[in-house]
Amino acid sequence: MQVLLFALLLAVLPSASAATVTNISNSQETVAPLLPGLDAPAMTLKNSQGKAVDLAKLYQNKTTLVVVYRGGWCPYxxxxxxxxxxxxxxxxxxxxxxxxxxxxxxxxxxxxxxxxPNYMLLSDAELAYSQALGLAYYLDDKTAKAYRNKLGVNFVDLDGKDRVALPVPAVFVIDKKGLIQFQYANPNYKVRLDENVLLAAATAASKL
Structure with a gap:
């Protein structure tokens, strides 16, 4: 296991934190998202108020629709x-x-x-959750440079070289037992699942 320095670059408020890189693919095409029937990652993330949220307990409350997205800077x-x-x-x-x-x-x-009240935003600033889901990947150098100069996204210092890591956009429907009942992930970040299809998947999972 390698312990690497992880720097989160923000447009107006820079900050830094330590992260462990264990599962970041070299491209979006090679990610391997968790499949239906597997346990969803149970970890603690922070909400928009900076308070810790235990995902394992959150899953137990209700059927959960998890949307993993690249960031508020992404128009898609x-x-x-x-x-x-x-x-x-x-x-x-x-x-x-x-x-x-x-x-x-x-x-x-x-x-x-x-x-x-029914729609919670959580921060995965170290990409721990994205890695656990099998969604994290490194951008190629050209794209990374453009993102770094214009947007401010996550960078990993790997052997003295800055690299950008992002999650492939995905949606998961997780039941109260913490099991994944539905999953959709597309390496093409411009293609997103139609909300009506998502509603149908959530409807089916809520009846279990």
Whole structure:
């Protein structure tokens, strides 16, 4: 296991934290997301107020729709989150809670207007959750440079070389036992699952 220095670059408030890199693929095409029937990662992440949230306990409360996205700077992710907001009333009626997780810091999440009583934003600033799900990957150098200069995303210092790590966007439906009942991940970040398909998957899982 290698312990590496992880720096989270923010547009207005830089910060740094130590992270352990254990499962980051070399490209988005080679990620291996967890499949339905497997246990969802149970760990602690911080919400937009900086408070710790125990995912294992969160899963037990309700059927959980987990949305893993690249960050609030990504227009495709914002569009996806806005689309899911449209079906939030139906999900709430089904007893399904929405948890959206990204590498954004708690400070960045606090600026979002998305969060609601049934829609929680969590920070995976060290990509621990994304790695556990099998979604984390390194960007190629050219893309990484563009992202670093314009956006401010996660960087890993690997053997003296900065690399950018991001999660492949994905959605998971997790039952109260913590088992994954549905999964969709697409290496092409521009392609997102239609919210009506997601609603159908959540409906089926809520009946288990």
């Amino acid at each position: 992710c914002v569009r996806q989150l806005n689309g899911i907001q449209k079906i939030e009333p139906q999900l709430k009626e089904l007893g399904v809670q929405i948890v959206a997780i990204s590498p954004d810091s708690s400070q960045s999440l606090a600026k979002s207007t998305i969060e609601s």
